[in-house]
Amino acid sequence: MAKILKHWRDAATVIVAARNAKSLNNFDYRLLTIRRHGKSNFMPNTYVFPGGTVDKADFANEWLDLFAENGLKTALNSIINIAGNRPPLFRTQRDSKVPNEVGLRICAIRETFEESGVLLVTDPKNAANPMSRLLELSSLGQIRHGELEQWRERVSGDANVFIELCRSLHCVPDLWSLIEWSDWLTPTDFRKRRFDTAFFVCCIDDTPTAVIDDKEAVDLKWISPMEGLRSHKREELFLAPPQVYEISRLLNFPKLDDLHRFSVERQNAGMDIWLPVRYNATDGVISLFPGDSMYPVNPDFVGQTDIKDLNQTRAESRQSQIGRASCRERV
Numbered sequence: 001m002a003k004i005l006k007h008w009r010d011a012a013t014v015i016v017a018a019r020n021a022k023s024l025n026n027f028d029y030r031l032l033t034i035r036r037h038g039k040s041n042f043m044p045n046t047y048v049f050p051g052g053t054v055d056k057a058d059f060a061n062e063w064l065d066l067f068a069e070n071g072l073k074t075a076l077n078s079i080i081n082i083a084g085n086r087p088p089l090f091r092t093q094r095d096s097k098v099p100n101e102v103g104l105r106i107c108a109i110r111e112t113f114e115e116s117g118v119l120l121v122t123d124p125k126n127a128a129n130p131m132s133r134l135l136e137l138s139s140l141g142q143i144r145h146g147e148l149e150q151w152r153e154r155v156s157g158d159a160n161v162f163i164e165l166c167r168s169l170h171c172v173p174d175l176w177s178l179i180e181w182s183d184w185l186t187p188t189d190f191r192k193r194r195f196d197t198a199f200f201v202c203c204i205d206d207t208p209t210a211v212i213d214d215k216e217a218v219d220l221k222w223i224s225p226m227e228g229l230r231s232h233k234r235e236e237l238f239l240a241p242p243q244v245y246e247i248s249r250l251l252n253f254p255k256l257d258d259l260h261r262f263s264v265e266r267q268n269a270g271m272d273i274w275l276p277v278r279y280n281a282t283d284g285v286i287s288l289f290p291g292d293s294m295y296p297v298n299p300d301f302v303g304q305t306d307i308k309d310l311n312q313t314r315a316e317s318r319q320s321q322i323g324r325a326s327c328r329e330r331v
Helices: 003-007 064-068 074-080 100-114 145-155 161-168 225-233 241-250 256-267 314-318
Strands: 009-024 027-036 049-051 178-184 195-204 218-223 278-283 284-290 323-327
Touching: 009 100, 009 241, 009 256, 027 100, 027 225, 027 241, 027 256, 049 100, 064 100, 064 161, 074 100, 100 145, 100 161, 100 195, 100 218, 145 161, 178 241, 178 256, 195 241, 195 256, 218 225, 225 241, 278 314, 284 314
Parallel strands: 009 195
Antiparallel strands: 009 027, 009 049, 027 218, 178 195, 278 284, 284 323
């Protein structure tokens, strides 16, 4: 597996689930989604969870100094020592002392801040809290109006600035509020635009203010799992296949507390890498997920075989297997 890691880039994303006082379709929380720019080289106009590719700054050894200075060195063990299966993304050897479980979370938190303005940090005294709240601006000390937006602009320009932000505002990335959820690998037909992405779940007690950056993201929606899937089916918005799959999983948890409890209990079981396998339907593309009756026993992770044709329409294929994702463009 180490050999094929060269065929993609590492990334991380966060499924931000925020409690909402108004229940919608029996769900007491909403999910943060952002729409990628129409000119993006990867998944244009698609609604995704906030996140992005790993930067060297996410694995800077200085992060370990920051946690140690705040008495949190031992607290990191709760997210590092996972007993279950570790996919290649979490076993990658890097030129850094920062564990993958730490660096990938820092990446996800930094990218979420850049794309949505939601800053998942906490006072060091509250770190390692199993149900961390989003840190309010009032908790960050005396901040001039617009100062946080200035930090956001600086971090977007240089990922190394993120640790400077944390030191200046006397906070730490809330690694403990990000729970391991899944690991998705971009389909092979994307060729040079492939990513191995760690998905984390972050449950928040209240809904934070989110604002798009008008660069990578051009729109933002807070959606309930049920309504999000219905809008996708009506083609009112297009969700990327991993988002469709993950939001479908969340249908099992209409209550935020239940979602958080399950995700914390499940995390220690570890996870596998998931690769959608795509087929050309007569009117678009079908994405098959692990567990599908047509999913190959030994999927091609590298892309040595061409995408296959399926002599069915997208609608016909979905009738035979619930949960398949599709899009109109053929490969």
